[in-house]
Amino acid sequence: MKSKPTLFFAALSAACLLVAPASAQIGKRFPSERKVVKDPVTGTMLTFLTSTPAGDSKIYQTHNQWTSDGQWLVFRSGRVPGEAMAVNEKTGEMVQVTEGGYTGMLNIGRKSMKLYFMRNPAGTTKENPATSVQIVEVDLAKVFADSKAGKMQAPSVYQRVCGTTPPEMGAGGDMALDANEDVVYFRVGKAEAAKHLAANTKIETNFGPRNMGAGPAGLASMNLKTGQFKHVVSVPFQIGHVQTNPWVPGEIVFCWETGGKSPQRTWTVLADGSGLRPLYPEADYEWVTHEAVITRDEVAFALMGHRKINFNKDAATASNSPSDPRNPGQEAGWGESGTREKPTGLGIVNLRTREMTIAGQTPSGSGLWHVSGSADGRFAVGDDFSRSLYLIDRHTHEMLLLTTGHKETAADHPHPTFSPDGTRIQIQSAMLSADNKSMNICIVPVPESWLKRTYKDKSK
Structure with a gap:
């Protein structure tokens, strides 16, 4: 489920589509803005790695946020229009890590500093859109070392074009890095996808009031060393949220994207095109959203409980106007799904056994919305419509409010992501913003008392 894009993100996306100005130099350094702020409600000590209104936003929670050495977080920013930044978690120093612009998702290696x-x-502009895209690799270790020494070289020393997609492929949007870090997967256009569908396939039309979801769509891969392209799979609906299993090579998770409730939200497929199936087969009354691979064998997702029971009994007088980004998904056109008449909460499905459990749920309000989990299987985390952040002990199912007050008027939602070691959570927050919209990069610690917990059952 997505709220309507804000003007802020529309502008940021447009900037990313254009080539950055010549003055934007890879390796450029920016002074620390690091601040530690006590949450006024929970007392949690929040570390803001950025703290000025410069148009910062984190990478989406389906993807890795930290570099493989654990020292830097890569993020999107308006500090240099169209370019990506990295911030050192300990010092707060910032470094520009791209030159020439980027589009779509940023993919950070977990094994390599790439x-x-x-x-x-x-030459790409709004008037002259691209028909092909380059897939680029950045050597982050070299960028950080030369930037610190003050001896930056030509951009080509740090950036390598791994390949350029053929125009007819219609490539773009979501991209995900394989666990072996030798292949990327990405969306292809309708014409390319249609070539690989059976002749009698029923093509889905738009679903829901946001007029999204129509197919066909497909996924392709590119070998980062050889530049070889392969078609992975085609489906009769719109694809979104493409991600990989960081621990299992060749395992892909994606969704049927409608901007809200989908007939069948979550899907998985293998890199050779086999094994295509719904990840969590959902009922009509369930509103599934924001799936994220969290462990080698598990995917977390939200079963939303954000709408009133018997919603459509009041539909005759309900407004079907555009959704409020602070409380989305209320249009009558979505049907009766997403109520608490049935079980809702933070769901976790096992990729191998296909069993699903609910780790926890807020007692009231929207319920958990964007979700993540620690790779060791101990903790889960989710935000809600109020931008509050809840931690869940998966062993005991205890829930703890970590932080709140991140402003419902923010340009986007917190989108929590666990650090690789499971000790802290990255969010994006407007808590410090004078305009109540501009966001910053923020780190929320898992309480030390929770980290020290031991269990008789060692399964988690």
């Missing part, structure tokens, strides 16, 4: 993304070729 960054991968798509880039529109030089």
Whole structure:
């Protein structure tokens, strides 16, 4: 489920589609803005790695946020229009890590100090859109070392074009890095997807009041060393939220994207195109959203409980106007799904056994919305419509409010993501913003008392 894009993100996306100005130099350093702030409600000590209104936002929670050495977080920012930044978690120093712009998702290696993304070729404008995209690799270790020494070289020393997609492929949007870090997967256009569908396939039309979800769509891969392209799979609906299993090579998770409730939200497939199936087969009354791979064998997702029971009995007088980004998904056109008449909460499905459990749920309000979990299987985390953040002990099912007050008027939602070691959570927050919209990069610690917990059952 997505709220309507804000003007802030529309502007940021437009900037990413254009080639960055010549003055934007890879390796450029920015002074620390690091601040530690006590949450006024929970007392949690929050570390803001950025604290000025510069248009910061984290990478989406389906993807890795930290570099493989654990020292830097890569994020999107308006500090240099169209370019990605990295911030050192301990010192707060910031470094520009791309030059020439990027589009779509940023992919940080978990094994290597590399960054991968798509880039529109030089000369791309709104009036002259790209038909092909470059897939680019950045050597982050070299960027950080030369930037610190003050001896930056030409951009080509740090950035390598791994390949350029054929125009007919219609590539773009979501991209995900394989666990082996030798292949990326990405969306392809309708024409390319249609080539690989059976002749009698029923193509889905738009679903829901946001007029999204129509197919066909597909996924392709590119080998980062050889530049070889392969078609992975085609489906009769719109694809979104493409992600990989960071621990299992060749395992992909994606969704049927409608901007809200889908007929069948979550899907998984293998890199050779086999094994295509719904990840969590959902009922009509369930509103499934914001799936994220959290462990080698598990995917977390939200079963939303944000709408009133018997919602459509009041539909005759209900407004079907555009959704309020602070409380989305209320349009009558979505049907009767997403109520608490049935079980809702933070769901976790096992990729191998296909069993699903609910780790926890807020007693009232929207319920948990964007979710994540620690790789060791101990903890889960989710935000809600109020932008509050809840930690869940998966062993005991105890829930703890970590932080709140991150402003419902923010340009986007917190989108929590666990650190690789499971000790802290990254969010994006407007808590410090004078305009109540501009966001900053923020780290929320898992309480030390929770980290020290031991259990008789060692399964978690």
